[in-house]
Amino acid sequence: xxxxxxxxxxxxxxxxxxxxxxxxxxxxxxxxxxxxxxxxxxxxxxxxxxxxxxxxxxxxxxxxxxxxxxxxxxxxxxxxxxxxxxxxxxxxxxxxxxxxxxxxxxxxx
Amino acid sequence: xxxxxxxxxxxxxxxxxxxxxxxxxxxxxxxxxxxxxxxxxxxxxxxxxxxxxxxxxxxxxxxxxxxxxxxxxxxxxxxxxxxxxxxxxxxxxxxxxxxxxxxxxxxxxxxxx
Numbered sequence: 001x002x003x004x005x006x007x008x009x010x011x012x013x014x015x016x017x018x019x020x021x022x023x024x025x026x027x028x029x030x031x032x033x034x035x036x037x038x039x040x041x042x043x044x045x046x047x048x049x050x051x052x053x054x055x056x057x058x059x060x061x062x063x064x065x066x067x068x069x070x071x072x073x074x075x076x077x078x079x080x081x082x083x084x085x086x087x088x089x090x091x092x093x094x095x096x097x098x099x100x101x102x103x104x105x106x107x108x109x
Numbered sequence: 110x111x112x113x114x115x116x117x118x119x120x121x122x123x124x125x126x127x128x129x130x131x132x133x134x135x136x137x138x139x140x141x142x143x144x145x146x147x148x149x150x151x152x153x154x155x156x157x158x159x160x161x162x163x164x165x166x167x168x169x170x171x172x173x174x175x176x177x178x179x180x181x182x183x184x185x186x187x188x189x190x191x192x193x194x195x196x197x198x199x200x201x202x203x204x205x206x207x208x209x210x211x212x213x214x215x216x217x218x219x220x221x222x
Contacts, residue, residue, distance in 0.1 A: 034210070043113070043199050043213035044152075087152065094165045095140065096154040097201075097211060 002027040006088050006100035013107050016077045021103045023088030024070040033071050034097060035064050036087040044087055047073075078107045111136065113202045113214035121220045127188040130217045132200030134181050140203040141183040142211065143175060147196045158183055159205055190221045 003026045013019055025033065032051050036044035048057045050066040057064050061082065063074040073086055085104045089097040114133040122128050134141050142165075143155040154167040158177035175185040187194055197218050201211040 036213075041218075043115075043215045046210050046212055049210055089152075095142065095157045095159075095203075096165050096167060097142070097144075097152075098154070099144075099152040101151040 002090065002092050002098045004088060004090055004098055004100040006086075006103050008103060009101065010104045011106070013075075013078055013105070015079055015107055015109050018074070018076045018078070020075070021073040021086055021105070022070060023073070023100055025088075025090050026069075027090050027092040027098070029092050030090060031093075032091045033066055034089045034091070035071070035073055036089065038085045038087055038102070047086075075105070078105075080107045080109055083107045113200055113212055115198075115200050115214035115217050117217060118215065119218045119220075121222060122190050124190055124192060124221055126190050127186060128190060128219060129184055129186045130198055130200075130219075132183045132185075132202075132214060134183070134200075134202030135212060137204065138202040138212075139181050139205040140209075141177055141181065142201040142203070143183070143185050144199045144201065145169070145196045146199055146216070152199070155185065187219075192221050195219060195221045 007022045035047040038044045048064040053068045085102040087102045089099040140159045142157040146152045157165040161177045172188045177183045197216045199216045200214045203209045
């Protein structure tokens, strides 16, 4: 059975304090790994898709990387507006996205 | 380009009633998926439609059903509502192929009392 585990569940950072969020997965035949950001009361906002081990993508202060067993979302010098829940999802067989429970990030000034 | 539109944004229903939620995907997208989000279970896949055909179904009881129209708009229906059906219901729109990004709507917040 496909499994997606995100850690930590919650993370509190000072503004400017870089860190990484982890997404480990167990799937048969990974077709894609997706990162989303979700603000309270809103739908998830697409950030990145990664397809193969070794792939990296960047957007502003965020960088996503992928290995055969896990993905990392690195946040460099975060700002308070980066506070949100970050969700990881994998697509294996079929069209469904299998989501982790998310990491709730709080960045304080 | 307009995003994914879900209506209504909020609903309050009584146990035993039924409810219909609507989703209009991004123009040109032919795949629509539905997800249920709760604090305990996170985001869980309900079903996916492409060109009016259900291609995938998650592990939800038969009370949850959906359909897609020829213009790609989709509806989901929940019959005989239970308290545990209270959740944020999210619709995702994709062009249609595998490995394509899914773009989500703002969701419909359903409260069952």
